[in-house]
Amino acid sequence: QVQLVESGGGLVQAGGSLRLSCAASGRTFSNYGMGWFRQAPGKEREFVAAISWSGGSTYYADSVKGRFTISRDDAKNTVYLQMNSLKPEDTAVYYCAAPRSRITTMRSTYDYWGQGTQVTVSS
Secondary structure, three states, X not given: OOEEEEEOXXXXXXXXXXXXXXXXXXXXXXXXXXXXXXXXXXXXXXXXXEEOOOXXXXXXXXXXXXXXXEEEEOOOOEEEEEEOOOOXXXXXXXEEEEEOOOOXXXXXXXXXXXXXXXXXXXX
16 A cells, blocks of 8 residues: 655745655555645645656646756655745645556546645745
8 A cells, every 4th residue: 555644844935945745655666656736725636746757757737837846766765846936825735646557637647645734825
């Protein structure tokens, strides 16, 4: 059973930075891509970023492109989301997700989810 544990959320002022981490276990981490999603109050869970199994390909939602960076460390079985130039509209619970096979931007592709970590950006 794949388990995902996020950390690194918190309260930050607009323009600030945070780095989220997601530690994975339960299958060979380096064989799979990983994704990050977020859900704001009253809104649907939305795609934020994804990274391929090799780390050679990354994908971002338009709303975060140029501000967020996804990366991975296979030696630590961990995927990261570096978030810079944060805006109040980035406030949400952020979820790490693992796909059953290939990564896409669609929520239905992902079978495994972490518990989420709250990110709050004050104006």
